[in-house]
Every structure is written in C-alpha cells, then in structure tokens.
Amino acid sequence: MKENWFDVLIIGGGPIGIACGLEAKNKGLSYLIVEKGPIVNSLYNYPVNMQFFSSSEKLEIDNIPFISKSAKPDRGEALEYYRRITTNNNLNIKLFEKVATVNKDGDFFDVHTNKDNYYSKNIIVATGFYDLPKKLHIEGEELSKVSHYYKEPHFYAGQKLAIVGASNSAIDAALECYRKGAEVSLIIRGEEVGSRVKYWVRPDIINRIKEGSIKAYYNSEVTKIVENQIQVKTLDTNLTLKNDFVLALTGYQPNFEFLTKMGIELSKDDKKIPVYNKDTMQTNVEGIYLAGVICGGMETHKWFIENSRIHAKIIVENILS
Structure with a gap:
C-alpha cells in the first residue's frame, strides 16, 4: 500500500x-x-x-x-x-x-x-x-464566568456557584465544589435529581440538599446571566440570585x-x-x-x-x- x-x-x-x-x-x-x-x-x-x-x-x-x-x-x-x-x-x-x-x-x-x-x-x-455542549441559548451565556465543562473544584472555593443540570456530571461537580468551600446552587429543570445519577452518589446529594448545604431549585431554568447575578424562572416565580460563576452541565x-x-x-x-x-x-x-x-x-x-x-x-x- x-x-x-x-x-x-x-x-x-x-x-x-x-x-x-x-x-x-x-x-x-x-x-x-x-x-x-x-x-x-x-x-x-x-x-x-x-x-x-x-x-x-x-x-x-x-x-x-x-x-x-x-x-x-x-x-x-x-x-x-x-x-x-x-x-x-x-x-x-x-x-x-x-x-x-x-x-x-x-x-x-x-x-x-x-x-x-x-x-x-x-x-x-x-x-x-x-x-x-448543549447550549442554554440565553442572554449572558457567552460571559467568561460561564463554562460548559468542569475540571476540578479548587477554582470555585469561596464563590457563589450555580450548576445547571441534574446528571452525573452536574451532581459530581456540586458535591466536590461544596466540599471545597463553594456556595452551590443547583438549577434543575425536572422535579428531582436525575434518575441515572450513580447509585452510590445519589443518597449523598439528596442528603446535602435536605440539610441545606446545597440549595436546589427544581422545575427551574436560568433565563439570564449577568456579571454578579443570574435570573431563574421557577414554577411559581422569577428569582434573582447572587452569582460568581455558572457551570452549565446540561450534556x-x-x-x-x-x-x-x-x-x-x-x-x-x-x-x-x-x-x-x-x-x-x-x-x-x-x-x-x-x-x-x-x-x-x-x-x-x-x-x-x-x-x-x-x-x-x-x-x-x-x-x-
């Protein structure tokens, strides 16, 4: 040949x-x-x-x-x-x-x-x-504070971090970043944590949410991202959350x-x-x-x-x- x-x-x-x-x-x-x-x-x-x-x-x-x-x-x-x-x-x-x-x-x-x-x-x-990555297609997604990939938790220590998603990648990131000192909020489109989350991880995230260590917003979606805030639409209302970084781990x-x-x-x-x-x-x-x-x-x-x-x-x- x-x-x-x-x-x-x-x-x-x-x-x-x-x-x-x-x-x-x-x-x-x-x-x-x-x-x-x-x-x-x-x-x-x-x-x-x-x-x-x-x-x-x-x-x-x-x-x-x-x-x-x-x-x-x-x-x-x-x-x-x-x-x-x-x-x-x-x-x-x-x-x-x-x-x-x-x-x-x-x-x-x-x-x-x-x-x-x-x-x-x-x-x-x-x-x-x-x-x-599957984009959110919202205003502010192009800001440098937004990432569709997660590498490691140290970067987010001491920061207000919003994680969009409920799959394995989002849940792993939420737990790791919380344990390294980030103030983590989970924005979840559905009514619960994803059903395919690893079976040994699922109880951990559910317990962290129940005790309030990680804040979870169910039936919600981010509608706008600005430098120091994000806007979140829920079933009942529209919220404005203080925010330093966004991890959009939506697949x-x-x-x-x-x-x-x-x-x-x-x-x-x-x-x-x-x-x-x-x-x-x-x-x-x-x-x-x-x-x-x-x-x-x-x-x-x-x-x-x-x-x-x-x-x-x-x-x-x-x-x-």
Whole structure:
C-alpha cells in the first residue's frame, strides 16, 4: 500500500477508536487512527476526580486486563490503561490532528486534515459526543464566568456557584465544589435529581440538599446571566440570585454537521440517530462505519465503552468479508 493509503482510517482515538485500531492490526489490515487531541481526548477532558460507573473489566478492550485499585476505576487509571495499550502496541495514530473533510473518490475516501491528506478504502467514525455542549441559548451565556465543562473544584472555593443540570456530571461537580468551600446552587429543570445519577452518589446529594448545604431549585431554568447575578424562572416565580460563576452541565451532543457532510443520513425526529446497519455497523454510505456512542445520536446515554467494544470486531469482520 502506498504511503498515506490505508485499508481503514479511524476518526477518533478514544477507547473505541483504539479498539478498532487494535482489531484492524490483529487482522492484518493497514490502518490509521486520527485524533484531534491527545490519546483518549474525551477522557482527558473529564473532571480530574471522575470515577466511572462501569467496573474495570467492562472497560477492557482486546482482552487486555484493566487493573484498578477499586471496583470502579477513576480517570487517571483509565488514561494510564488506554495510553499503555496505545504505546505498547505501537498503534499507528496521529495526535493533535483534526479531520476536516471526508469525500468519496471512486473506491476510496479522500480525507483532509489540518496537517495532511490520506486515502482509505474504509472509514470508521468513532468520534463520541463530548465536543459540543448543549447550549442554554440565553442572554449572558457567552460571559467568561460561564463554562460548559468542569475540571476540578479548587477554582470555585469561596464563590457563589450555580450548576445547571441534574446528571452525573452536574451532581459530581456540586458535591466536590461544596466540599471545597463553594456556595452551590443547583438549577434543575425536572422535579428531582436525575434518575441515572450513580447509585452510590445519589443518597449523598439528596442528603446535602435536605440539610441545606446545597440549595436546589427544581422545575427551574436560568433565563439570564449577568456579571454578579443570574435570573431563574421557577414554577411559581422569577428569582434573582447572587452569582460568581455558572457551570452549565446540561450534556453534550455529536457533531451532526460532520456526519451529514459525509453523506450519513440522520433520523428525522429529535433523536437524530444516524442510519446504520446494526449487523455490520455500516452507514447508508458504503464504506463508512460507526463505532461507539456516536451510534446513539442525541441518545448519548444508551452507548458506553462496555456495550460498544464489540463494534470493532463487527466492523473489521464486515470489511474482511
């Protein structure tokens, strides 16, 4: 095969992209993984103290043991695990290189990045969903005090912090920041803490709310953000709360524009689920496959590392057939 020509080009160097690269290598296919950031970029951008819901054996790929100090591994252990897999297996991966366009040219795909140009007979899209936050679409969201990503709690010590959301990311941030000295208010659209919050965390947040350590506003939404305040609409009234920082942890979504530009069709409803064959993972565009959470469209809670690891074998088997 000529230089920059591959049997398989994998877009995304997360756990599932790495699994696809390993499977391609094991089956003798020429391959390249292209990742826009560091190895497992999405995991790198997770909160520093994040603990996985899944146990370590369910995060394993290619039957390579994942040993952690507790049943539920943390972010640091996951970074170590996937980095060692990548380096020890000498995977062919380009880091800090972003795919710009994918165009079909006869029997091959012409892939342009910000650094180079590649050609491949098959494309695997394993880009996940962590890149684009779901915006609030309100006045003041562009202020520097507002963030859609949470890293660690020290920054918010001694500050009035409003956290928008009720999922695992929002609840973890609320508890951590409260324990580091932040005055935390939770703005929750529904009538209770999210039902999918980790079972060992849920009692903690409920008890902190009951005792008044963390203030929760249910059936509420932020309507405006200014430098020292936020405006909150509840079922009964409109509130103005003093505020220093806002964490809008309302979830994330795949880059649908990137998919549609490749010709991949999406469902017509709000779920925007990409069209693909569940038996082969091939999309409506012959030669383009989906792997990992990208398969779920807006239903990002349905796919995880543990239930999408199998995609690598399904895809490579189909390519070889």
